[in-house]
Amino acid sequence: xxxxxxxxxxxxxxxxxxxxxxxxxxxxxxxxxxxxxxxxxxxxxxxxxxxxxxxxxxxxxxxxxxxxxxxxxxxxxxxxxxxxxxxxxxxxxxxxxxxxxxxxxxxxxxxxxxxxxxxxxxxxxxxxxxxxxxxxxxxxxxxxxxxxxxxxxxxxxxxxxxxxxxxxxxxxxxxxxxxxxxxxxxxxxxxxxxxxxxxxxxxxxxxxxxxxxxxxxxxxxxxxxxxxxxxxxxxxxxxxxxxxxxxxxxxxxxxxxxxxxxxxxxxxxxxxxxxxxxxxxxxxxxxxxxxxxxxxxxxxxxxxxxxxxxxxxxxxxxxxxxxxxxxxxxxxxxxxxxxxxxxxxxxxxxxxxxxxxxxxxxxxxxx
Numbered sequence: 081x082x083x084x085x086x087x088x089x090x091x092x093x094x095x096x097x098x099x100x101x102x103x104x105x106x107x108x109x110x111x112x113x114x115x116x117x118x119x120x121x122x123x124x125x126x127x128x129x130x131x132x133x134x135x136x137x138x139x140x141x142x143x144x145x146x147x148x149x150x151x152x153x154x155x156x157x158x159x160x161x162x163x164x165x166x167x168x169x170x171x172x173x174x175x176x177x178x179x180x181x182x183x184x185x186x187x188x189x190x191x192x193x194x195x196x197x198x199x200x201x202x203x204x205x206x207x208x209x210x211x212x213x214x215x216x217x218x219x220x221x222x223x224x225x226x227x228x229x230x231x232x233x234x235x236x237x238x239x240x241x242x243x244x245x246x247x248x249x250x251x252x253x254x255x256x257x258x259x260x261x262x263x264x265x266x267x268x269x270x271x272x273x274x275x276x277x278x279x280x281x282x283x284x285x286x287x288x289x290x291x292x293x294x295x296x297x298x299x300x301x302x303x304x305x306x307x308x309x310x311x312x313x314x315x316x317x318x319x320x321x322x323x324x325x326x327x328x329x330x331x332x333x334x335x336x337x338x339x340x341x342x343x344x345x346x347x348x349x350x351x352x353x354x355x356x357x358x359x360x361x362x363x364x365x366x367x368x369x370x371x372x373x374x375x376x377x378x379x380x381x382x383x384x385x386x387x388x389x390x391x392x393x394x395x396x397x398x399x400x401x402x403x404x405x406x407x408x409x410x411x412x413x414x415x416x417x418x419x420x421x422x423x424x425x426x427x428x429x430x431x432x433x434x435x436x437x438x439x440x441x442x443x444x445x446x447x
Contacts, residue, residue: 095123097145098133108132122192125218131284134429135217142215151190151216154400155180156224156440163187166207169229175199178224185209190216190224223440278302280426287434291441293404296434300397300407301325303427307417308393308409310384314349314357315405321357323347323383324405332382344383349376356380359394360406366395366424384410393417395424397431404435 095113098104104112104127112126124142127133143150163179166187172178176192177199187209194200194213204211216224225231283299290296297313304311305327312329314321323344336343351357354376359369371381373388386392393409412418 094142094145095127098127098141101141103137103141104132122218128217128219131281131430134426135219135433136429137426139215139217139220142217146194146215148194149214151214151220152400155190156220156227159228164228166209167203168206169225169231171203171206172229173225173231175203176218176221177203178221178228180214182209186212188212188214190214190221192216192218192221220436223437223444227440227444278306280423280430283427284430287430288437290434290438293435293438296397296431296438297324297405299434300395300405300427300431301327304393304395304407304409307413307420309411309413311407311409312344312380312383313405313407314380316351316357316361316403318402319351321349321351321354321406326383328411329383329385335379335382347379347383349379354380356394356408357406360396361403363394363396364398365428366393366421368392368418369394380408384408386410391418393424395428397428397435399432399435399439 095104095109099106099109108127108130112123112130112132115126115130116123124133124138128135128138139150159178159180160182163182166182167177167179167189175196177189180188180190182188187203187207189203189211191199191213192215194215200211200213222231283303286299287296290299297315301311301313308328310326310328312326313324315324316322323346326344329344331343331347336346340346349357351361353374355372355374356369356377359367368391370389370391371377371384371386381388384392390410391412393412395407395409397404397406409417
C-alpha cells in the first residue's frame with residue numbers, strides 16, 4: 081500500500097505516484113516537499129496550498145491508490161448527531177478524522193490518513209465499534225473539525241508561497257531554499273508576460289478568500305477572458321440557464337430589446353432545449369464544442385458572435401452531480417488555447433473547491 085504523506089517503510093510514496101500519473105511535475109513535488117519541511121502538515125495539503133493540485137483530484141487519486149471510497153461532495157451536509165457524539169473532539173483532532181455515520185455496530189469515518197492502522201484501532205477501541213474508513217484531504221478534515229467540533233483551523237491554510245524563503249530561513253532550515261526561491265523565476269522565463277497574466281496561482285489566491293459565489297464566477301470569467309476575446313457565463317437553476325456575466329460581448333437588440341437595465345441577466349435559455357447546455361450538463365471538465373443551429377443555442381451564438389461551425393471552449397462548474405454554471409469562450413486569442421485542457425481542468429477543480437469552501441463557511445458561520 082502506498083504511503084500517505086511520508087509513511088515510513090514504503091518504497092513508492094504518494095508524491096512519486098502523483099508524478100508518475102502526470103498529476104504534478106517533479107518540480108512541483110520538490111517545492112511541496114520543501115514547503116512541508118518548513119510549514120509542516122501533509123504533503124497533499126502543501127500541494128493544494130501551492131496550487132499544484134485540487135482537493136477533489138487529490139481525494140480521487142488517494143481513494144484509487146488505497147482501494148477505498150473518497151469523501152463525496154455533500155457528505156458533510158447531513159452527518160447524524162449520534163455519529164458526531166460517538167467520537168470526542170480530542171480524538172477527532174488527534175487522529176485527523178471525523179465520523180460520517182453510525183450503522184449498528186459500525187462507525188463510518190473519514191480520515192486524512194486511513195493507512196494509520198494504530199489510529200483506526202484506537203478509534204475502534206474507544207468507541208466500541210467496528211470502523212470503516214473513507215479517505216478525505218486534510219483541508220476538508222480541518223473544515224469538518226471546525227464545523228462539528230469547534231476545533232480552531234490554523235491560518236496557514238490561506239497562502240504560503242510568497243514568504244516561503246523568509247520563513248525557511250527564520251526556522252533555521254536552509255537546504256533547498258534556493259531552489260524554492262528560484263522556482264517562480266523559472267516559470268516566468270517560459271512566458272514573458274507571466275506577471276501580467278491572471279494565472280492559476282492568482283486565481284487560487286482570490287478563491288481562497290472568496291465569501292460569495294459571485295467572487296468565484298468573477299474569477300472564472302477573468303481567467304477565460306485572457307484566452308478568449310468574448311466570454312459569457314450562464315448560471316444554471318436546474319431548469320434554465322440564465323445570463324450572469326460577460327467579457328467582450330454585446331447583447332444584440334434582437335435578443336433583448338434596448339432599454340433593459342441588465343440585458344444579459346434577463347436572458348433565459350431552457351437547458352433541455354439547448355444542445356450546448358445539455359452537453360455541458362453531462363460533462364465534468366472543459367471541452368471543445370460548437371454552437372448548434374437550434375433556436376435556444378442561436379441566442380448564445382448571437383451574444384458570442386459565432387458561426388455554427390466555429391469552435392468554442394465550454395467550462396462547466398459542478399457541485400456533485402449538479403451543474404452550477406457554464407462559461408463559454410469564443411474567438412481564441414491564440415489557436416493553441418484549445419490544447420490547454422489540463423490548465424482548464426485544474427481551474428475547474430479549484431473553482432469547484434471554492435464553491436464547497438463558500439458553502440462550508442456559510443454553514444460554519446450560521447447561528
